[in-house]
Amino acid sequence: METAIEVQGLRRRYAGRGAGGAYEAVRGLDFTVRRGEVFALLGTNGAGKTSTVELLEGLAEPSGGEIRLLGLDPFRERATVRPWIGIMLQEGGLPSELTAAETAGMWAGCTTDARPADEALSLVGLTGRADVRVKQLSGGERRRLDLALALIGRPRVLFLDEPTTGLDPQARRTTWELVRSLRDEGTTIVLTTHYLEEAEALADRLAIMTEGRITVSGTPEEVMAARPSRIRFLLPEGLVPAELPLSLPAGVDGRQVEIRTQDLQSALTELLLWARGRGVALEALDARSASLEEVFLEIAGAQRESGRLAAMVGKGAAA
Numbered sequence: 001m002e003t004a005i006e007v008q009g010l011r012r013r014y015a016g017r018g019a020g021g022a023y024e025a026v027r028g029l030d031f032t033v034r035r036g037e038v039f040a041l042l043g044t045n046g047a048g049k050t051s052t053v054e055l056l057e058g059l060a061e062p063s064g065g066e067i068r069l070l071g072l073d074p075f076r077e078r079a080t081v082r083p084w085i086g087i088m089l090q091e092g093g094l095p096s097e098l099t100a101a102e103t104a105g106m107w108a109g110c111t112t113d114a115r116p117a118d119e120a121l122s123l124v125g126l127t128g129r130a131d132v133r134v135k136q137l138s139g140g141e142r143r144r145l146d147l148a149l150a151l152i153g154r155p156r157v158l159f160l161d162e163p164t165t166g167l168d169p170q171a172r173r174t175t176w177e178l179v180r181s182l183r184d185e186g187t188t189i190v191l192t193t194h195y196l197e198e199a200e201a202l203a204d205r206l207a208i209m210t211e212g213r214i215t216v217s218g219t220p221e222e223v224m225a226a227r228p229s230r231i232r233f234l235l236p237e238g239l240v241p242a243e244l245p246l247s248l249p250a251g252v253d254g255r256q257v258e259i260r261t262q263d264l265q266s267a268l269t270e271l272l273l274w275a276r277g278r279g280v281a282l283e284a285l286d287a288r289s290a291s292l293e294e295v296f297l298e299i300a301g302a303q304r305e306s307g308r309l310a311a312m313v314g315k316g317a318a319a
C-alpha cells in the first residue's frame with residue numbers, strides 16, 4: 001500500500017512556557033499513514049496530539065525530525081501541499097452572522113476546484129439548516145458545518161480533530177458513515193478523538209500517545225489482542241473458591257469471580273463444562289474481549305502512576 005504520510009523522529013519544542021521554560025510536547029515520533037486509510041491518534045489531555053497534527057498540516061515547523069506528506073514537506077512546501085489537505089479544527093471560529101450556506105459559499109469561493117457548497121452541506125446532513133445563521137446553529141450543527149468546510153476542497157488528506165464532539169448519537173453515526181465513504185473513495189484520514197469507541201469503529205490503524213511519545217500502535221485488533229479478555233460471574237451459592245476449576249486462575253472478591261485469559265473461547269468452554277458438570281448456574285455471567293478503552297485506561301493509569309512516583313522522587317530529592 002502506498003504511503004500518504006511518513007513521519008521520522010518528529011519533535012516539537014515550545015519555547016518559554018511561563019516560569020517552566022521550554023517544553024517538548026512531541027518527543028521523537030515515527031509512524032506511517034497509508035493512502036486511503038483512517039489513522040487515529042489517541043492520548044490523554046496534553047499527550048501531544050494537536051501539537052503533532054499541526055506539524056502534519058504544515059502549520060508549524062518541527063524542531064526535529066522529518067515529515068513527508070504525499071512526498072513533500074508540509075511546512076516548507078506548504079503552498080503546494082495546502083490544496084491537497086482538508087482541516088477540521090477543534091474550534092471553527094466562523095463569522096456568526098453568515099448563514100451555513102453563505103459560509104460554505106464563501107469557503108468554496110476561496111478554493112480551487114471546490115465542491116459546490118450545497119453538496120458539502122448535504123454530505124454532513126445540513127441541507128435543511130442551510131439558511132440558518134451560524135450563531136443560531138446548535139453546537140453539533142456547527143461541528144458538522146466545520147466538517148463540510150473541510151470537505152469543500154475535495155482533500156486527498158483530511159485531518160479531523162475530535163469531529164464528533166457535541167454530536168448526538170445519530171449525528172455521530174452519520175458522520176462515521178461519511179468518514180467511511182470518504183475513506184472508501186481513497187481519502188486518507190487522520191483522526192484525533194477522545195471517544196475510544198469511535199476509534200474502534202473507524203480506525204484502520206491507530207497510535208496511542210503518552211507524554212509526547214507513541215506507547216502503542218497497530219490495528220485496533222492488534223492493540224487489543226495484546227491484553228487479556230475477561231470473564232466475570234457470581235460464585236454459585238454453596239460453593240467455595242477452591243472448588244472453581246484449577247486450570248482457570250480466578251480472582252475472587254466476595255461472590256464476584258473474575259478470570260483473565262488470552263484465550264477467551266477455550267476458557268469459557270471449560271468454565272461452562274465445569275458448571276454443567278457441577279449442576280450450577282453462573283449468575284451475572286459476562287465474557288468480553290479487551291476493549292480499546294481498557295487498553296487506553298491501562299496506559300493512562302500507568303502514566304499517572306509513573307508521574308506520581310516521579311513527583312515523590314522529586315520531593316524526596318528536594319527534601
Ligand SMILES: Nc1ncnc2c1ncn2[C@@H]1O[C@H](COP(=O)(O)OP(=O)(O)OP(=O)(O)O)[C@@H](O)[C@H]1O
Pocket residue numbers: 014015016017023025043044045046047048049050051052
Ligand atoms: N503554544 C504552546 N506553548 C507552550 N506549550 C504548549 C503550547 N501548546 C501546547 N502546549 C503544551 O504541549 C503539551 C501537548 O499539548 P497538545 O495540545 O498537543 O495536547 P493534546 O494531546 O492535543 O491534548 P488535548 O487532548 O487536551 O487536546 C501540553 O502540555 C500543552 O500544555
